[in-house]
Amino acid sequence: MFSGGSGTVDQNVQAAEQAGLTRLVVVDRVTADTDWLPAHRAVVRRAAARTDIAVSRGLETAIRDSAGRLELPADLAISKRIGEAAAKHGVNVGYHLHTTASMTAWDAAMAQSPRNGIQLDVGHYVAGTGVSPVPFIEKHHARIFSMHLKDTKYNDGIRTVYTPWGEGDTPVREILQVLKKNRWAIPVGIEFEHAVPPGSTWDAEIEKCIQYGKAALLG
Numbered sequence: 001m002f003s004g005g006s007g008t009v010d011q012n013v014q015a016a017e018q019a020g021l022t023r024l025v026v027v028d029r030v031t032a033d034t035d036w037l038p039a040h041r042a043v044v045r046r047a048a049a050r051t052d053i054a055v056s057r058g059l060e061t062a063i064r065d066s067a068g069r070l071e072l073p074a075d076l077a078i079s080k081r082i083g084e085a086a087a088k089h090g091v092n093v094g095y096h097l098h099t100t101a102s103m104t105a106w107d108a109a110m111a112q113s114p115r116n117g118i119q120l121d122v123g124h125y126v127a128g129t130g131v132s133p134v135p136f137i138e139k140h141h142a143r144i145f146s147m148h149l150k151d152t153k154y155n156d157g158i159r160t161v162y163t164p165w166g167e168g169d170t171p172v173r174e175i176l177q178v179l180k181k182n183r184w185a186i187p188v189g190i191e192f193e194h195a196v197p198p199g200s201t202w203d204a205e206i207e208k209c210i211q212y213g214k215a216a217l218l219g
Helices: 009-019 037-049 076-087 107-112 123-128 134-143 172-182 202-218
Strands: 024-030 052-063 091-096 116-121 145-147 188-190
Touching: 009 024, 009 037, 009 202, 024 037, 037 052, 037 116, 037 188, 076 091, 076 116, 076 123, 091 123, 107 116, 123 145, 134 145, 145 172, 172 202, 188 202
Parallel strands: 024 052, 091 116, 116 145, 145 188
Antiparallel strands: none
């Protein structure tokens, strides 16, 4: 579950308990000046000790090139160097894109190293391309190392309009169904970014996302 700064670790755990989950990965984003990792580790450990849910940690980082651009490096020399280091240390690197995502956007980086892959944000993919990400997932599933799940509107390819799940154009149900049907064990996290509707709460909206996802998998 990735809450984009909208909830604390304890709130994430509480929402998972209320939804009946048995496992939770708490993911946060780090940068070059991040100095809170020891404190974050301690918070997650304390939360894990107070619940029967299996709680583990994950981290995301954004890469900046010399022009200040984020995520998948435009300079292939950078992704080549990262891919070689990842292969040496036996770790996978999933590069993230927003509305510049496309069917072929990751091809060059993936060709450089078997450890270079995709961190797919299905909402941004929908907003940027105006099409379903299911064909992309079917083509590249072996190189998708993690996935952000959210609902968004088809848009102009420049910005992303977030919506409560089921109210946008992202085919959340079809995405989860194709993963289930093919038994593709891609880690999928709720990235909560839509505005909390009047009269609702953050916890209630997370619960709705969880229940929507459960219904999609069972349907």
